[in-house]
Amino acid sequence: MQLDEKWIYAHLPEDCADDPIDVFSGFYLDGLTVMSEGERGAEDSVVYRAKDEDDLRYWQLEEICGFVGKAENSKRWRYSRHHAENGEWFYIEHRNYDYDAIEDPRLSGFERFLRNLKYGFPAERWEEKVKERVFMMNRWYSVPHWDYDRDRLCFIEISDSKEHDGDTMIEEPRAGSIIGITD
Secondary structure (H helix, E strand, C coil): CCCCHHHHHHCCCHHHCCCCCCCCCCEEEECCEEEECCCCCCCCEEEEECCCHHHHHHHHHHHHHCCCCCCCCCCCECEEEEEEECCEEEEEEECCCCECCCCCCHHHHHHHHHHHHHHHCCHHHHHHHHHHHHHHHCCCECCCCEEEECCCCEEEECCCCCEECCCCECCCCCCCCEEEEEC
16 A cells, blocks of 8 residues: 655654554555455455545554554553462552553553554544543443543543443452552
């Protein structure tokens, strides 16, 4: 697929200047329509229909932003897994923490993606992507738990609600499973 590499690199943060952006293996353009090559004899399929050249460039930028940059992994969680015994996890509790949650592997990837998009997307289009990711982060909460701090460019907790899977609560440390407290 044809990329306007100069335009894309100009719309990525500086720390992504050396990252490869060829993430479209198996895709090709049919005018303004992005097509995926059929796999194992399947027919080719439409991936995206762009309205115009700008729309196509922004779609490509959005796809690339999901693969470039470094995730922020320096946040401290209240509970972190230490080890498992007899199929049950044991945790370390941190007195100082940024988030009151055990783990959500999507957080750092979503934050990286939105930081990258902020650099190159028009404000309204970026805000739409923020709202989409906040919705996804709150999928397993009865009461919205996450929001996105648009100044600090990271997710923040806005409630003490717990995750659920429809019927039960998911992975909160059970009594007796916190084996240590650290700063």
